[in-house]
Amino acid sequence: MRKFFRWIAELSLIQQLTFIMVMVAFVILGFFNVYMKGNVTDFVNSQVMDILRTSQNTIVSRVESSSMGTSEIGADAQVSHFVYTRDTLSLQVSNNTYSSSFQDEVNNLSQQLEESWSEGITEINDTRYYYRSYRIDNNRVIVSIIDYAYGQNIENTLIRRLSDTTSIVVTVLFVLIFFWTLSIITPLQQIRTYIDKMRKGEEATLNVDRKDEIGDLARELVSLQEELKRQEETKEEMVHNISHDLKTPIATIKSYAESIKDGIYPYDTLEKSVDVIIENSERLEQKVYSLLFLNRLDYMMDQARETEKTTGMKETIEKVLLSLKMIRPEVTIECDLQEGEFRGDEESWRIVVENLLDNALRYAESRIDITFRPGALAISNDGPSISEERMQKLFRPFEKGTKGKFGLGLSICSKVAHAYGYSIEAENLEKGVVFRITDREKPKKESRKKSKAAKETEAVK
Numbered sequence: 001m002r003k004f005f006r007w008i009a010e011l012s013l014i015q016q017l018t019f020i021m022v023m024v025a026f027v028i029l030g031f032f033n034v035y036m037k038g039n040v041t042d043f044v045n046s047q048v049m050d051i052l053r054t055s056q057n058t059i060v061s062r063v064e065s066s067s068m069g070t071s072e073i074g075a076d077a078q079v080s081h082f083v084y085t086r087d088t089l090s091l092q093v094s095n096n097t098y099s100s101s102f103q104d105e106v107n108n109l110s111q112q113l114e115e116s117w118s119e120g121i122t123e124i125n126d127t128r129y130y131y132r133s134y135r136i137d138n139n140r141v142i143v144s145i146i147d148y149a150y151g152q153n154i155e156n157t158l159i160r161r162l163s164d165t166t167s168i169v170v171t172v173l174f175v176l177i178f179f180w181t182l183s184i185i186t187p188l189q190q191i192r193t194y195i196d197k198m199r200k201g202e203e204a205t206l207n208v209d210r211k212d213e214i215g216d217l218a219r220e221l222v223s224l225q226e227e228l229k230r231q232e233e234t235k236e237e238m239v240h241n242i243s244h245d246l247k248t249p250i251a252t253i254k255s256y257a258e259s260i261k262d263g264i265y266p267y268d269t270l271e272k273s274v275d276v277i278i279e280n281s282e283r284l285e286q287k288v289y290s291l292l293f294l295n296r297l298d299y300m301m302d303q304a305r306e307t308e309k310t311t312g313m314k315e316t317i318e319k320v321l322l323s324l325k326m327i328r329p330e331v332t333i334e335c336d337l338q339e340g341e342f343r344g345d346e347e348s349w350r351i352v353v354e355n356l357l358d359n360a361l362r363y364a365e366s367r368i369d370i371t372f373r374p375g376a377l378a379i380s381n382d383g384p385s386i387s388e389e390r391m392q393k394l395f396r397p398f399e400k401g402t403k404g405k406f407g408l409g410l411s412i413c414s415k416v417a418h419a420y421g422y423s424i425e426a427e428n429l430e431k432g433v434v435f436r437i438t439d440r441e442k443p444k445k446e447s448r449k450k451s452k453a454a455k456e457t458e459a460v461k
Contacts (some may be wrong), residue, residue: 001301009043017181020175028166033415037159044155045130048146049119052132055079056144078150082143083136084110090140101125103224109133109205110141121148187214191221198225231396246287249280309343311349313372320353321370333368340374342439352416353377355409358436363433380434394426413437 011019059081080094082103087110089103098106104122110133112118119132128148135141187208191383197204206224208218256277259266267273314337325333342349356379363383371378386394395414417424417437424437 013181013185017177021170021177024170027455028170032159032163032166036162040155040158040162044151044158045121047154048130048151052079052119052130052144052146056081056134056142059083059144060134060142063091063136063140063142078148079144082106082110082145084141084143085139087111106143106145110143113141122316146450184214187218191218194221194225198228246284249284252280253277253284308343309345310343311346312339313337313342313349313353313377314339316346316350316374317353317370320350320357324354324357324361327358328364331364331366331368333360333370335370337370337372338374338403340372342377342420342422342437344416348416348420353379353415354439355413359409359435375439377437378434380429380432382432384427384433386433391426391428395424 056079063083080098081092082089083091083093084107087107089107092098092103099433102125108133113133115135117132117134120130122129122131129145130148130151131143131145133141133143157380187210190206190208191214194204194206206218207220208215210218217391233296256266256273260270260273265273267276317335317337321333321335357368357370358379360379360383364381365383367382368377369380395410413435414424421439421441422437423440424435426433426435
């Protein structure tokens with residue numbers, strides 16, 4: 001069975017549709033041959049016997065009426081009636097002429113009547129008939145017959161009409177499903193062609209004007225292609241910028257080292273010249289470290305999640321402040337820190353705080369505020385606002401601000417925060433910008449605590 005379904009799944013949609021319609025045709029054919037035909041036959045037999053009973057009752061009521069002569073009894077177009085009085089034919093009501101041998105066979109039916117009535121199908125002179133025998137009184141018996149071909153004609157007519165109706169319905173359904181399938185296949189083929197062109201790096205357009213899931217998929221693919229194109233352009237620009245950023249300190253280190261080797265001190269004295277080399281080396285080291293850290297960040301996050309570590313954020317923030325606050329001593333840093341922890345290892349959160357604080361120091365005019373509460377961290381500065389366009393791209397990798405260094409700091413912050421179940425966002429203030437990190441799971445925990453407290457209160461009441 002699995003192989004069968006696997007084989008079906010490997011067919012194209014048109015082939016699957018054809019296979020399904022053939023199977024439906026076989027099912028309908030079997031339905032008619034096995035179930036419907038038998039039921040139609042039973043239905044026709046029942047209807048014919050009803051005709052016999054109705055016609056016979058009319059004849060019996062007229063025969064029993066003493067005020068009506070036998071000559072006034074009218075014949076039914078399809079039914080023949082034979083009235084026998086003590087085994088002798090006394091009345092025949094029919095539009096047909098029958099032989100004496102036929103009448104004798106009908107007489108045998110009247111003689112075989114043991115109950116008040118009997119009915120069924122019999123064969124007379126090699127021809128089948130529906131019959132009904134009825135005892136009028138102690139002396140008289142009426143036998144009514146109708147040709148079996150009459151019922152067969154009705155049955156054939158019903159089956160033919162049912163078959164025609166079913167064929168029309170199935171054909172209409174097949175046409176509708178066929179065009180519906182085509183309406184699905186056509187945009188899917190367009191999407192496939194679009195993806196093939198994207199894979200080959202060719203210029204591609206996709207116009208699928210649909211409001212359903214296929215249209216949503218097409219629009220998402222177009223959006224994805226635009227995003228990939230944007231990221232590719234950003235990466236190319238980033239590679240260019242990194243190459244330029246790395247080239248400058250490397251060139252400085254090389255030229256100063258060559259000058260010192262030749263006994264020339266480019267920056268006045270040997271000590272000052274060496275300090276320039278050390279400064280550019282540290283600058284180069286920091287750039288390389290940021291790139292390497294971003295590349296191994298996903299692995300670090302997986303390892304840290306497995307250990308279920310927590311970090312005391314108040315102590316971590318204070319450590320970062322000791323190393324960074326002297327970068328711009330003219331900027332006032334105000335702290336409002338409470339004891340509390342974040343999920344994750346200390347090194348990752350220390351890098352997050354360093355990046356956010358370094359970013360704040362870069363743009364602040366005179367003041368930075370740091371606030372920490374259990375489950376929430378906010379770092380704000382009184383620098384310039386962020387444009388709406390840039391706000392949407394703020395945490396993407398390789399996005400560098402006007403005073404940014406590598407375009408990696410905020411991306412690292414976003415990756416660390418989301419990996420540990422926190423959200424990070426930036427918001428323009430009346431004066432400046434604030435970056436907030438909040439625990440996404442905290443509202444759920446607080447909700448559960450409130451629910452538990454409410455139940456306890458209700459129990460006390």
